[in-house]
Amino acid sequence: MLQNPVAITGAGVVSPIGCDLDACFELLLRGESGLPRVAAQAPRPRSAVGGLALDFDGDACVGIKEARRTARFTQFAVQAARDARRMGGLEPGVCPAERIATVIGTVFGGLDLAVRSVEDFNIGGTRRVSPYALPAFTNNMAAGYVAIDLGARGPSYGVGAAWASSAVAIARAASLLLRGAADVAFAGGSDALDGGSASALLGECGEFTARHDQPNFAYRPFDRRATGAAASEGAAILLLERLDHAERRGAEVLATLAGAGATYASTRNSTPAERVSASARAVRAALESAGVGPEAVGTISAYGSGDLEADALEIEALQTVFGARAAEIQVSTSKPVSGHLLGAASAFEAAMAIWSLRRGEVPPISNLDAPAVNGFDYVRGQRRASAARYALVNTFSANGHNVALLFGKGPVNS
Amino acid sequence: MTLASRDLSLAERVVITGVGSLSPVGLTAATSFEALIAGHSGIDRLEFELPAGMRVRVGGKVHLPSATSESEPTSRLARLTRLAVREALQDAAFMSAGYEPERVAAVVGVSMGSADLLPTWVAETPPAPELLPRRDLLHQLLGDQALDLVASEAKASGPALCVSSACASSTHAIGEAFDLIRSGVVDAAVTGGVEAALSPWGLAIFERIGALSTVDIEPSRASRPFDRLRDGFVMSEGATILTLERYSTALARGARIYAELAGFGCSADAFQITRPREDAQGMADAMRAALADAGVDPSEVGHVNAHGTGTPYNDLAETKAIKDVFGAHSQRLVVNSVKSMVGHMLGAAGAFECMTTAFTLRSGLVPPTINLDEPDEACDLDYVPHVARRVDLKLAISNSFGFGGQNGVLVLRHSN
Numbered sequence: 001m002l003q004n005p006v007a008i009t010g011a012g013v014v015s016p017i018g019c020d021l022d023a024c025f026e027l028l029l030r031g032e033s034g035l036p037r038v039a040a041q042a043p044r045p046r047s048a049v050g051g052l053a054l055d056f057d058g059d060a061c062v063g064i065k066e067a068r069r070t071a072r073f074t075q076f077a078v079q080a081a082r083d084a085r086r087m088g089g090l091e092p093g094v095c096p097a098e099r100i101a102t103v104i105g106t107v108f109g110g111l112d113l114a115v116r117s118v119e120d121f122n123i124g125g126t127r128r129v130s131p132y133a134l135p136a137f138t139n140n141m142a143a144g145y146v147a148i149d150l151g152a153r154g155p156s157y158g159v160g161a162a163w164a165s166s167a168v169a170i171a172r173a174a175s176l177l178l179r180g181a182a183d184v185a186f187a188g189g190s191d192a193l194d195g196g197s198a199s200a201l202l203g204e205c206g207e208f209t210a211r212h213d214q215p216n217f218a219y220r221p222f223d224r225r226a227t228g229a230a231a232s233e234g235a236a237i238l239l240l241e242r243l244d245h246a247e248r249r250g251a252e253v254l255a256t257l258a259g260a261g262a263t264y265a266s267t268r269n270s271t272p273a274e275r276v277s278a279s280a281r282a283v284r285a286a287l288e289s290a291g292v293g294p295e296a297v298g299t300i301s302a303y304g305s306g307d308l309e310a311d312a313l314e315i316e317a318l319q320t321v322f323g324a325r326a327a328e329i330q331v332s333t334s335k336p337v338s339g340h341l342l343g344a345a346s347a348f349e350a351a352m353a354i355w356s357l358r359r360g361e362v363p364p365i366s367n368l369d370a371p372a373v374n375g376f377d378y379v380r381g382q383r384r385a386s387a388a389r390y391a392l393v394n395t396f397s398a399n400g401h402n403v404a405l406l407f408g409k410g411p412v413n414s
Numbered sequence: 415m416t417l418a419s420r421d422l423s424l425a426e427r428v429v430i431t432g433v434g435s436l437s438p439v440g441l442t443a444a445t446s447f448e449a450l451i452a453g454h455s456g457i458d459r460l461e462f463e464l465p466a467g468m469r470v471r472v473g474g475k476v477h478l479p480s481a482t483s484e485s486e487p488t489s490r491l492a493r494l495t496r497l498a499v500r501e502a503l504q505d506a507a508f509m510s511a512g513y514e515p516e517r518v519a520a521v522v523g524v525s526m527g528s529a530d531l532l533p534t535w536v537a538e539t540p541p542a543p544e545l546l547p548r549r550d551l552l553h554q555l556l557g558d559q560a561l562d563l564v565a566s567e568a569k570a571s572g573p574a575l576c577v578s579s580a581c582a583s584s585t586h587a588i589g590e591a592f593d594l595i596r597s598g599v600v601d602a603a604v605t606g607g608v609e610a611a612l613s614p615w616g617l618a619i620f621e622r623i624g625a626l627s628t629v630d631i632e633p634s635r636a637s638r639p640f641d642r643l644r645d646g647f648v649m650s651e652g653a654t655i656l657t658l659e660r661y662s663t664a665l666a667r668g669a670r671i672y673a674e675l676a677g678f679g680c681s682a683d684a685f686q687i688t689r690p691r692e693d694a695q696g697m698a699d700a701m702r703a704a705l706a707d708a709g710v711d712p713s714e715v716g717h718v719n720a721h722g723t724g725t726p727y728n729d730l731a732e733t734k735a736i737k738d739v740f741g742a743h744s745q746r747l748v749v750n751s752v753k754s755m756v757g758h759m760l761g762a763a764g765a766f767e768c769m770t771t772a773f774t775l776r777s778g779l780v781p782p783t784i785n786l787d788e789p790d791e792a793c794d795l796d797y798v799p800h801v802a803r804r805v806d807l808k809l810a811i812s813n814s815f816g817f818g819g820q821n822g823v824l825v826l827r828h829s830n
Contacts, residue, residue, distance in 0.1 A: 118536045125465035126618040134619040135687040139578040144818030147682040156682035156820045157586045160576030201552040264574035266566050
């Protein structure tokens with residue numbers, strides 16, 4: 001989707017494995033899962049297993065008053081965006097306010113607050129409903145609050161594309177920058193799980209594991225004993241700007257977003273073959289928009305749904321694109337360690353892929369004891385050195401959405 | 415950075431070729447526009463039983479016939495979406511245009527998801543264990559289902575996304591679709607917005623923040639944008655879907671062209687969640703960005719389809735913003751708010767108003783702002799009070815300013 005590369009100059013995350021990117025990447029390299037059980041708090045049966053961002057302190061982040069009036073997904077986004085801004089050296093005044101955009105995806109928004117307001121309304125009518133409920137829970141509020149917090153007066157809106165929300169947000173933000181509608185953009189995603197409503201819905205949708213007895217081992221992408229994904233909460237925000245803009249202000253380029261591709265194949269009425277084809281096309285579109293061929297890709301951050309059929313379709317789609325080269329491409333995914341961060345998943349995976357490019361190291365896929373489908377060089381057991389110049393980050397068949405983001409190694413090796 | 419849109423090749427310019435719409439004043443795009451020109455209101459007394467203490471009495475309901483078959487979707491949001499997208503596709507003869515599916519995008523603005531179903535789901539706590547898991551429930555509740563319906567009906571297999579920016583959602587959605595075409599990612603798009611939040615709870619959360627009109631008045635007179643006695647917006651529901659194509663393709667296949675999308679601009683107030691900036695600079699920035707994107711001077715614009723919700727804050731700020739952007743020319747603009755007749759469709763409002771603006775350009779007929787008996791003294795523009803007007807127009811803008819301070823403006827050009 002891009003005519004020119006866009007620079008990533010900052011990143012910030014909130015996750016069950018921590019809120020510091022270096023520390024998260026270290027855990028990933030060591031293959032240490034950090035998923036405390038979330039199911040115990042859920043009010044409904046069949047709720048999903050997953051991780052909570054226990055390191056995150058909402059009171060410290062937005063202040064006690066605002067923490068009571070805002071949804072957690074917006075608080076996560078605020079913290080992650082602040083970290084991205086700090087990392088990118090984008091102090092107030094560096095860039096005019098109206099040239100700063102905020103495009104942030106979410107799946108659930110503030111669903112728990114919405115549910116609570118329904119319950120309050122049922123008990124006591126309008127007067128019982130919090131006046132802060134509506135302004136807090138709608139899906140645009142991650143972008144809205146980040147814009148207020150950072151004083152960002154450029155384009156601002158929320159994006160919804162199921163588990164691909166943050167990938168779509170990143171791609172659209174890049175497009176916005178390239179057409180000159182803004183000079184920098186905070187883009188990514190955020191989702192929160194604390195109240196139980198989201199977990200309940202996830203438990204019913206069939207993609208998420210119910211193995212509450214083994215939270216750290218239940219999420220097993222590409223493994224023969226895959227049981228489904230484990231949901232996590234958190235946020236991941238990247239700071240994007242045009243390459244020339246980054247160079248002019250002397251910002252360190254962590255990586256470039258070289259290309260992006262997105263397709264849709266409804267899970268309700270597509271055959272597996274159509275889904276594979278749509279996934280492959282997203283990857284090809286990303287490569288074409290970057291002006292590179294499949295041979296340029298050194299590593300793939302796979303989607304890794306943790307569902308046997310979906311995993312197999314992912315591998316098939318990738319084999320369609322990479323053909324005989326497949327065996328040379330290192331494949332990894334961060335999801336068994338961090339959990340699936342829902343509307344933030346793609347952006348979190350992207351942040352890990354960027355760290356991987358910078359450090360020249362690829363983390364192993366945790367819980368991968370026996371691959372169900374061979375063909376790629378799955379990184380297993382140990383971290384590996386990598387000379388990759390391009391890393392592909394995929395989100396496949398996320399309720400029909402397929403988004404491929406191609407990141408290029410930054411010009412400066414840190 | 416971009417060329418003025420009129421200097422682009424026809425292949426790089428984007429037009430509206432089909433429209434489908436359901437609103438409180440009509441079940442098709444044409445009937446709704448006819449009703450607007452006639453100055454008819456679709457606002458009525460609410461039929462719900464409301465708990466004691468709720469003051470809102472009126473709303474704009476779509477007079478949807480009862481479901482006739484089991485194959486109809488069960489959520490109101492889905493039903494509205496399906497009818498609107500089918501009408502748009504048929505109107506444009508889109509499916510016989512020969513597009514490759516991966517060259518068609520689907521972009522839908524939704525602000526509240528399936529707000530009609532959320533209370534039903536909450537009431538089920540806890541669900542009986544013997545109930546089968548419902549795989550699609552998540553997507554139905556959160557509004558993804560609307561996007562899926564649009565993409566599936568249009569067989570669109572390119573980029574697909576929902577966009578949310580509260581009351582500006584579908585304006586941003588149309589803008590994104592516009593950008594996907596002109597940047598070359600796709601050749602066509604099916605886009606718009608849908609909302610079905612008119613329920614006791616849906617009304618309560620807006621009443622609780624003081625946004626709704628609650629004065630005891632005849633329903634058709636409750637929505638009073640720019641009027642001195644305005645006291646809030648009237649909530650309504652609806653769905654509007656548009657088909658967008660390259661100008662060159664539309665001409666080549668003999669498609670009807672309603673109007674050209676000439677520009678899109680957005681901004682954020684970055685101020686407060688439910689109130690616009692008092693200096694109205696966020697709104698002004700969005701208008702300026704849209705005009706700059708279109709490569710047109712403010713003095714070339716003849717018509718503003720205002721956000722015009724009828725809240726004390728919005729109408730004042732929007733008037734100020736229009737004057738800031740257009741200067742002396744603002745006195746020559748015809749400004750209207752169709753929300754005076756159909757109420758505020760939240761996430762669906764922007765798309766309905768884009769449609770209305772396109773129809774206005776094509777027909778030369780500007781719908782009135784009804785109920786404007788006595789303008790607020792700070793609202794001194796020509797808001798086309800009471801009666802529709804025939805005006806020759808070349809360029810128009812449509813404003814949408816969402817809660818959270820997220821602003822989106824579209825520029826439309828007469829396609830002659």
